[in-house]
Amino acid sequence: MTETIAAAVALGPSGLVLDGSEQVRLCASLFYFRIPRESWASRLEAVRASGYDLVDVYVPWNFHEVAPGRWDFEGRRDVAAFLDLAHAAGLRVIARPGPYICSEWDGGALPAWLTLEEGLRLRQAEPRYLAHVEAWFDQVLPLLAAREHGRGGAVVAVQLENELDFFDCEDRAGYVGRLRDLALRHGVSVPLVACAGQGDLTGATGDVDGVAPAFNFYPDDRSSFVEPEVRRYADLVADRGLPLLVTETNRLHATLRRLVVSGAKVVAPYLQASGYDFGWTPSVGNWGDPGGFMSHDYDFGGYLDPVGAARPEHAEARVLSAVLRTLGPALARASAEAAPGAYTTDVATSASPSRLVLDGGGELLGVPNLTEEPGTVTLPGPADGSPEVTVPLPPASCLLVLRDLPLAPYGLPGTLRLATADLVGAGPDGLALSARGTSVVVLEVPEGVAAAELAAPAPGAPVRATLEAGGAVWNVVVLHPDDVGDQCAAPPAEGEPVLIETATRLDLGTRTGTTTRHDLPPSSEGVGVYRGRTHYGVDVGGLTELLLQGTSDIADLTLDDDVRPTLARFGASVVVPVAGARRLEATVETWGHANFDDVRLPALQMGSLRGLGRVWSVVGREDVSALWEVTGQGTWSGDPAPLRTLAGWSSTRAGRPVTYRRGLPVDGRSHHALRLDGVEGSASVVVDGITHVVTQDEPWLSLAPGEGANVAVTVPHRPGAGLSAELLRLEPVRGWDVEPQPDVALLALATTDSTGERVSLPLDLAPGVEAWFDAEVPAGGLSLRFEGRQVRVSAFANGELLGRVWLGDPARPRFTGGDPTRLWLPAAWNTGAVRLIVRATRGEESALLGRVRATVVQE
The missing domain is CATH 2.102.20.10 (Beta-galactosidase, domain 2)
Known part of the structure; x- marks a missing residue:
C-alpha cells in the first residue's frame, strides 16, 4: 500500500506530482471550523470552480480536545466528513494538524491547560509537552492517513508544526524529528512539510530528513523585489532536489503570477475562502500596537467572502488556473x-x-x-x-x-x-x-x-x-x-436591513454557579475555564491601592457600587486605588489566548494564562531614580564609578549602551515591584545575575523576597533622555471567592427557557448592568450589525455562541480581521431569534444598547 501511495503522490523538482501529473498548483485555505457544516459542500464547490485543485486545511487541536482528555469529532467538528467532501468535490488537501497552527486562532490551537503543568514547555522537544502532542496525534493522524490520496482520499501532504522559525525552539531537529516519527508511526505516507514564516528553512524544519521545507511569504503587493526574493527561495530548495512550495502568501493574483514566474510550484494564498470565528475561538495579540482582538469576521479580502460569494478576484483565479493547466x-x-x-x-x-x-x-x-x-x-x-x-x-x-x-x-x-x-x-x-x-x-x-x-x-x-x-x-x-471557467454566483445584493427595535429582557440570571474560597486568585484555566469567564471577589477594607499583574483578557472591576472602566491591557500591570472601599468584585472574560509569542506584554506570550492574575496590596513606595553607578565599556566613566540618576549619564556616544548599577532597598522578606518609567522600546535589567527585559508597554519587574540587592539596568544613551524608577513593597491580597463560568455554563443559560419584559431599543443601561435579551430576527442567513456604546454583546443561537461585539468604548483594544460590529447568523442556525447577553461598561458617555440591523444574505 505504501508503494501505491508513493506512486500516487510524489514531491520532486516539478512540484507536487499526483498520479504522475506534473502541474504548477494553486491551493486555497479553507477551514471547516470557521464555516457551518451545512455550508461545507458549497464552499468546496466554489473553490473547485476557481480552478484551484488543492485546499490547505488546519486541524486545530483545541477545537477537538475541548477539555483535558475529552475529544469531539462530531457535528461541525467532524473533520473526517469534511475531508471526504473535499475528495468528492475533486479537491486534494494539504492537512495541517499542528500541533501549533497560528491562524489567529485561540492559542494557535494549543490547549489552554497545557501550561498549568509545572515544567511543561510549549513547542519544545520536552517530554511532558510531547506526551500531550502524542495524544493529539494519536487522535488526528489516523484520520488523515486513512484519507490519503492513493487510499481513496484527498490528503496529499501533511504539514508538521507551523512557522517554527518565529519561535525560540531550543532543539529544532529533536522537536520536528519527533513529530515526523509520530506521523510515520501512524502510517502517514504522503510528503511531510514544514513551513518557514520568515524564510528560515532550517529554523522551520530543523533539517530533519523526510521533512520538506516550505515558505510562507507575505510581501507588499507593490514591492519591486518580490521576484529576486522568490528566485532565491527556489534556488535554496532546488539544491536539495525539491520544489518551491509557497504554503501561504497574499491573495491578489497579480502577486501570485509573480510567484509562479519566479519558480514557485505550489502557491497557496491565505485566505482565499473567508469565514467566521464562532464561539470563544479568536486569538489575541494580532498585529496590534502592541495587541489586538480578532473580530468575528475572519476575512482578509479573499476571492470568497465569509458567506461564500465570489469576489472579482475569483475570475482572476480562474484565468491563472487555466494558464497553469494549459502549459x-x-x-x-x-x-x-x-x-x-x-x-x-x-x-x-x-x-x-x-x-x-x-x-x-x-x-x-x-x-x-x-x-x-x-x-x-x-x-x-x-x-x-x-x-x-x-x-x-x-x-x-x-x-x-x-x-x-x-x-x-x-x-x-x-x-x-x-x-x-x-x-x-x-x-x-x-x-x-x-x-x-x-x-x-x-x-x-x-x-x-x-x-x-x-x-x-x-x-x-x-x-x-x-x-x-x-x-x-x-x-x-x-x-x-x-x-473563463465556471463562474460562481455574483455576490447577492443586500436588501434594506430590517431594524430590530424591540427585545425581551429576560428574568434570567447571568450567573448560576457558587463560589469557592481560594487563598490567592487562581487563573481561569486553573478552575476549569478554558473558554468563558471567571468571577472574583475579595475584601479590600483598609487597603489603599492594589497592583494587578497579568490581568487578561477583559476585566470588569467594581469597588462596592462603583463600576470602574474596563481593563483590556493584555496583562500589563495596573495600579488600582481602593482607599475607602470594602469589597472588590471582578469578572474576567477570556477573549482568546495568544497565538503568537510576543514578549512585550505578559498576556501576549504563548501559553500565558487568563484571569485576574496576581493581586498585591501596595504597602510602600520609594523613589529609586538616583544613586546609580555608571559602568560599562565605552562610557568613559572612571574608578570609582560616578553616581548619576538613571539614564542621566552624558556622553558623545549616542546610541551606545550604558549600564547603571545599584542595590535596591529591599527588606528580604517582602515582594517588591520595580517600575521604570520612560523606557523607549526595551531595557535589559539584570537582577542578582539573572537577565530580564522590561518594555515600554510593561515597565514593571517583579522581585521575589530577597531579590534586588544587585540590579543593573542597560539602556542606549540618548542625550536628554531620562528614566524614573520607583520601588513598590507589596503584600499579597488573600481570601478570594471565585466562581468559574466556563463556556458550557454560559451555553446552558443561553438555552434556558425564560419569560421577560418587552423593551424598546435603544435602551439606556447603568454601568455594570448585565442582562439577557431575546431578539426576534427575520428568517435566513443574516448579517447582524449592532449599534450602541459602552456595551459588550455576546450573541447565541442554535446552542452556539455566534460571537461577540464591543461597542463605543475607549477601553476596547484594536480589532482586526473584519467588521467588529457585525455577527453572522447562518441560515441553518436561525430559529427566528437570537439570545443576547449584554454588559454595560463605564466610560465618559452613558451605556446604550442600540438597534440591530438584520440584513438577509443568501448563503
Whole structure:
C-alpha cells in the first residue's frame, strides 16, 4: 500500500506530482471550523470552480480536545466528513494538524491547560509537552492517513508544526524529528512539510530528513523585489532536489503570477475562502500596537467572502488556473531566471523581472504594473529585426507574456512566437486567450508568419480571429476574464436591513454557579475555564491601592457600587486605588489566548494564562531614580564609578549602551515591584545575575523576597533622555471567592427557557448592568450589525455562541480581521431569534444598547 501511495503522490523538482501529473498548483485555505457544516459542500464547490485543485486545511487541536482528555469529532467538528467532501468535490488537501497552527486562532490551537503543568514547555522537544502532542496525534493522524490520496482520499501532504522559525525552539531537529516519527508511526505516507514564516528553512524544519521545507511569504503587493526574493527561495530548495512550495502568501493574483514566474510550484494564498470565528475561538495579540482582538469576521479580502460569494478576484483565479493547466508539465518543469532588459514600461515595475524557461521550448515572462494607474509595456519583436510590440499594462496587474511555444503538443501547427494575452486553452480547434485590453498574437510556421492585434473583449462578447500563414490556419478566441471557467454566483445584493427595535429582557440570571474560597486568585484555566469567564471577589477594607499583574483578557472591576472602566491591557500591570472601599468584585472574560509569542506584554506570550492574575496590596513606595553607578565599556566613566540618576549619564556616544548599577532597598522578606518609567522600546535589567527585559508597554519587574540587592539596568544613551524608577513593597491580597463560568455554563443559560419584559431599543443601561435579551430576527442567513456604546454583546443561537461585539468604548483594544460590529447568523442556525447577553461598561458617555440591523444574505 505504501508503494501505491508513493506512486500516487510524489514531491520532486516539478512540484507536487499526483498520479504522475506534473502541474504548477494553486491551493486555497479553507477551514471547516470557521464555516457551518451545512455550508461545507458549497464552499468546496466554489473553490473547485476557481480552478484551484488543492485546499490547505488546519486541524486545530483545541477545537477537538475541548477539555483535558475529552475529544469531539462530531457535528461541525467532524473533520473526517469534511475531508471526504473535499475528495468528492475533486479537491486534494494539504492537512495541517499542528500541533501549533497560528491562524489567529485561540492559542494557535494549543490547549489552554497545557501550561498549568509545572515544567511543561510549549513547542519544545520536552517530554511532558510531547506526551500531550502524542495524544493529539494519536487522535488526528489516523484520520488523515486513512484519507490519503492513493487510499481513496484527498490528503496529499501533511504539514508538521507551523512557522517554527518565529519561535525560540531550543532543539529544532529533536522537536520536528519527533513529530515526523509520530506521523510515520501512524502510517502517514504522503510528503511531510514544514513551513518557514520568515524564510528560515532550517529554523522551520530543523533539517530533519523526510521533512520538506516550505515558505510562507507575505510581501507588499507593490514591492519591486518580490521576484529576486522568490528566485532565491527556489534556488535554496532546488539544491536539495525539491520544489518551491509557497504554503501561504497574499491573495491578489497579480502577486501570485509573480510567484509562479519566479519558480514557485505550489502557491497557496491565505485566505482565499473567508469565514467566521464562532464561539470563544479568536486569538489575541494580532498585529496590534502592541495587541489586538480578532473580530468575528475572519476575512482578509479573499476571492470568497465569509458567506461564500465570489469576489472579482475569483475570475482572476480562474484565468491563472487555466494558464497553469494549459502549459501543464512544460511549466512545472520550467526553471526560473532573471530577465534583465526583457521589456520597458512607463510605470513602476519589478526591480529584477523573472521569466520561466519552459521544458520543451518557449518562455513565460512576468511584467508587473505596481501602480494603480494604467500603463504600457514595450517588448522586443518576436524575431530579430521585427518591430517592437507595445500593449496596455492594466493597473495592479502582472502580464504573462508567452514566447516561442511549440504548438505540436496541442495538435496545432507551428510555434506561438508571441502572445501578450493569457493562454487559457489550446487544442486542435485553436487557441483560447484571455485579456482585459488589446493584445498581440504572433504565430509562425517555416513558410510564414501571421500576426494580429486583437481588440479588448467584453464580458459575454469574445473576440474571434482566424490567422493564416504558409497554408497553416489557427482559430483564435480572446475571452474576457469573467468568461473563463465556471463562474460562481455574483455576490447577492443586500436588501434594506430590517431594524430590530424591540427585545425581551429576560428574568434570567447571568450567573448560576457558587463560589469557592481560594487563598490567592487562581487563573481561569486553573478552575476549569478554558473558554468563558471567571468571577472574583475579595475584601479590600483598609487597603489603599492594589497592583494587578497579568490581568487578561477583559476585566470588569467594581469597588462596592462603583463600576470602574474596563481593563483590556493584555496583562500589563495596573495600579488600582481602593482607599475607602470594602469589597472588590471582578469578572474576567477570556477573549482568546495568544497565538503568537510576543514578549512585550505578559498576556501576549504563548501559553500565558487568563484571569485576574496576581493581586498585591501596595504597602510602600520609594523613589529609586538616583544613586546609580555608571559602568560599562565605552562610557568613559572612571574608578570609582560616578553616581548619576538613571539614564542621566552624558556622553558623545549616542546610541551606545550604558549600564547603571545599584542595590535596591529591599527588606528580604517582602515582594517588591520595580517600575521604570520612560523606557523607549526595551531595557535589559539584570537582577542578582539573572537577565530580564522590561518594555515600554510593561515597565514593571517583579522581585521575589530577597531579590534586588544587585540590579543593573542597560539602556542606549540618548542625550536628554531620562528614566524614573520607583520601588513598590507589596503584600499579597488573600481570601478570594471565585466562581468559574466556563463556556458550557454560559451555553446552558443561553438555552434556558425564560419569560421577560418587552423593551424598546435603544435602551439606556447603568454601568455594570448585565442582562439577557431575546431578539426576534427575520428568517435566513443574516448579517447582524449592532449599534450602541459602552456595551459588550455576546450573541447565541442554535446552542452556539455566534460571537461577540464591543461597542463605543475607549477601553476596547484594536480589532482586526473584519467588521467588529457585525455577527453572522447562518441560515441553518436561525430559529427566528437570537439570545443576547449584554454588559454595560463605564466610560465618559452613558451605556446604550442600540438597534440591530438584520440584513438577509443568501448563503
